[in-house]
Amino acid sequence: MNKDEIILAHKEFLFPSVFHYFREPLVVARAKDQYVWDADGNQFLDFFGGIVTVSVGHCNEEVNRKVHRQMDTLQHVSTVFLNEPQVALAAKIASITPERALTKSFFTNSGTEANETAILTARCYTGSSEIVALRHAYHGRSAATMTLTGQSTWRLGPVQPGVVHAPNAYCYRCPFGLEYPSCELKCAHDVEEVIRTTTSGRIAGMIAEPIQGVGGFITPPKEYFGIVAEIVRKYGGVFISDEVQTAWGRTGGKWFGIEQWGVTPDIITSAKGLGNGAPVGVTVARAEVADAVKGVTISTFGGNPVTATAAKAVLDYIEEKRLPENVTEVGGYLRGKLLEMQEKHPSIGDVRGMGLLQAIEFVEDRKTKKPATALTLEVLEEARRQRIMVGRGGLSGNVVRLSPPMNITKTDVDEFAGRLDASIAAATAKFQTVAV
Ligand SMILES: Cc1ncc(COP(=O)(O)O)c(C=O)c1O
Known part of the structure; x- marks a missing residue:
């Protein structure tokens, strides 16, 4: 089946409650280690790990x-x-x-x-x-x-x-x-x-x-x-x-x-x-x-x-591979990057988590803490454009969740952080444009 046939078949033969991210669903074709490729051959850096599941990398050889x-x-x-x-x-x-x-x-x-x-x-x-x-x-x-x-x-x-x-x-x-x-x-x-x-x-x-x-x-x-x-x-x-x-x-x-x-x-x-x-x-x-x-x-x-x-x-x-130690080190590094982003983007109300389980909560205003649900959805769309995978959560759907494979490196974090930062900036700019 090609990509369009898969999307059509999903609509016709699955319960509609089998929900998916993005306005247009992302069809995934294959994955290896920290990377996932879509049906068009685009490579994504996976920082969600199939909802906190790909613990040791996709298709781990051992x-x-x-x-x-x-x-x-x-x-x-x-x-x-x-x-x-x-x-x-x-x-x-x-x-x-x-x-x-x-x-x-x-x-x-x-x-x-x-x-x-x-x-x-x-x-x-x-x-x-x-x-x-x-x-x-x-x-x-x-x-x-x-x-x-x-x-x-x-x-x-x-x-x-x-x-x-x-x-x-x-x-x-x-x-x-x-x-x-x-x-x-x-x-x-x-x-x-x-x-x-x-x-x-x-x-x-x-x-x-x-x-x-x-x-x-x-x-x-x-x-x-x-x-x-x-x-x-x-x-x-x-x-x-x-x-x-x-x-x-x-x-x-x-x-x-x-x-x-x-x-x-x-x-x-x-x-x-x-x-x-x-x-x-x-x-x-x-x-x-x-x-x-x-x-x-x-x-x-x-x-x-x-x-x-x-x-x-x-x-x-x-x-x-002593991955719990790697999680502490690389998770701490990721946390540092997220805190830097929080200083830059007023929409980031909270950064929290532990190890390689890190989240950012988006708010419309840091004082009222009104959940920025629409912005979060846009961040996800932009993240897709930046070829990174992240998750969403929170009672109001205004939290971006990060849970990459536990054997990633700081280099992966550097690559990811740059792209997430760009995604947040692009999503924010869209909202500012709308407001004007
Ligand atoms: C904390 C927690 N408990 C239970 C479940 C249910 O697991 P499953 O989807 O494998 O049934 C989940 C799934 O996200 C979960 O996050």
Whole structure:
């Protein structure tokens, strides 16, 4: 099919809810390392990584070699028979969880399923059904995980009972109108109020992203999760860290985002970057928590030998190439470039994130902080012209999200930063022209 045929077929044969960026959809033909080529042969520098998923570069040779070999050896038997790749991956994950405290894994195919499994596990372990989640969260697209999600855009259809939402730690737009640190972490302490006023006081647990991804890389103060985890446990719940975006070194220096906040959760969920594009989700829990799931449950493709091989190869690659260290260094360099841009462009209200998970929030005015959604859309269009790939997020769609492969270099950042700066300048000029 040529490009136009692909666009037409997409329109005719896919649900219209399968949304895409840009006024005219971008058709991608191939990718290698940090680059992606469109159907017209244009090369893009990819700083979104397929939504925080291409962790070790597109079509990574070391990973793919192992995957090809596994494809030709054993592709599928389901979980009713044992296979080595599944247990090897589980053992590897157990060896890198915080304090090695989470040792038992359940594999699925996506972050949504990983979170479904976590909620089920928390409910089995505690005998309670009530879950606390956060506003601005994103946890998936099933009925239960849409209910956990705290953004109207991503909550389709009826919600399920048993979920309450606490205000999040969004310092740039503090839900309490306070400022850190004089706020004394009001948002964290408010979780106790939420439990006491909107639940039975006996909760199954709380689920939260260490840095809220789809919400626009909203990064809490360092003390936040320590306080919150203690409150959750005080009321009998387990603490679930949704690391679909923040795991595997993405935040720099550590395997998991929650480690940046000094907390050891009871359950961690992840997917995305674990497989570098292979569909694999994992729910890893403390042994006694995992053991509470009585009876049997099955995921036909979960722990599939091919995707498990991909995931194990990705983790080995991250470890061998010391990518968490690279993330700290190159992520810090990228952050510096973004802060320079903030000084230059008044529309950049906030720069935030950690490691190679960095975001800029656009506002119409730094005083009112009115979200500049239309400008953000234009920045994306200009970024396309500049041949860079970036993501969008935030409740108002006014956040540009950057999550390149974790093995990029400072040279990539230099190339990217120049083009992003030009994109913002061009988008801003358009708006100024319209205003005149
Ligand atoms: C934090 C978080 N949790 C869960 C999910 C759902 O993952 P999936 O799209 O693989 O179902 C996502 C997806 O963006 C996510 O960012």
